[in-house]
Amino acid sequence: GDHAPAAGSLAGKHVLITSGPTHEPIDPVRYIANRSSGKQGHAIAAAAAAAGARVTLVSGPVTLPDPAGVETIHVESARQMLAAVEAALPADLAIFAAAVADWRVADAASEKMKKDGGALPPLSLVENPDILATVAHRPNGRPGFVVGFAAETQHVIDYARVKLAKKGCDLIVANDVGGTGVMGGDANTVHLVTVDGVETWPTLPKEEVASRLVAHLAQKLAAAKAG
Ligand code: CTP
Numbered sequence: 001g002d003h004a005p006a007a008g009s010l011a012g013k014h015v016l017i018t019s020g021p022t023h024e025p026i027d028p029v030r031y032i033a034n035r036s037s038g039k040q041g042h043a044i045a046a047a048a049a050a051a052g053a054r055v056t057l058v059s060g061p062v063t064l065p066d067p068a069g070v071e072t073i074h075v076e077s078a079r080q081m082l083a084a085v086e087a088a089l090p091a092d093l094a095i096f097a098a099a100v101a102d103w104r105v106a107d108a109a110s111e112k113m114k115k116d117g118g119a120l121p122p123l124s125l126v127e128n129p130d131i132l133a134t135v136a137h138r139p140n141g142r143p144g145f146v147v148g149f150a151a152e153t154q155h156v157i158d159y160a161r162v163k164l165a166k167k168g169c170d171l172i173v174a175n176d177v178g179g180t181g182v183m184g185g186d187a188n189t190v191h192l193v194t195v196d197g198v199e200t201w202p203t204l205p206k207e208e209v210a211s212r213l214v215a216h217l218a219q220k221l222a223a224a225k226a227g
């Protein structure tokens with residue numbers, strides 16, 4: 001284009017974000033879930049839109065409203081989330097903030113399970129696809145910059161470094177979800193982990209983490225383009 005976007009802006013960029021938990025069905029009325037509220041991912045979507053990006057948000061079940069100016073696609077399970085993410089590509093930047101269920105029930109019942117007979121229902125679990133790793137390892141159509149989150153209760157930085165390498169992403173936003181109610185809460189303490197090192201931010205409201213992260217990523221994209 002003829003008009004250079006303002007510094008820090010994401011104008012002209014397509015940003016793809018996952019947010020919220022996933023629900024993995026056990027039967028038509030029951031599911032496996034986790035404590036993610038979607039607050040951090042939704043705040044990032046809103047901040048990216050405010051920075052001028054076209055934003056696609058693939059959201060698991062949350063009670064939050066769809067962020068203004070963001071195309072929001074609602075899914076329930078991890079497999080639905082992967083399909084929606086792949087359908088939304090290509091993207092310049094992808095941010096995987098969802099707390100995807102690691103396992104699903106192998107054979108979800110098509111009818112409500114009944115307790116008659118007294119026998120306990122056996123639930124066998126199978127691993128869900130890793131959405132972040134799948135997208136980051138795409139031979140074609142990989143987003144230009146891929147960001148993962150790492151929710152940890154111990155060894156936060158070390159585990160984040162392992163995830164950075166294993167999942168093939170460019171940056172891991174690591175947060176300590178032990179103790180103080182980060183999941184579902186309004187504040188977050190994050191460490192930005194890359195191959196170059198670790199940047200630790202103070203505890204901030206999730207909206208502030210979102211706007212700082214978007215500014216940080218806009219700079220990275222601009223630097224990648226310039227370099
Ligand atoms: N993720 C994903 N798909 C999955 C599992 C995780 O896209 N099936 C993404 C999350 O959105 C996050 C990152 O991978 O960006 C790390 O998620 P996390 O749960 O911390 O890591 P896991 O690889 O699932 O490992 P574990 O839960 O065993 O620590």
Ligand code: CA
Nearest residue numbers: 099100101102
């Ligand atoms: Ca996990």
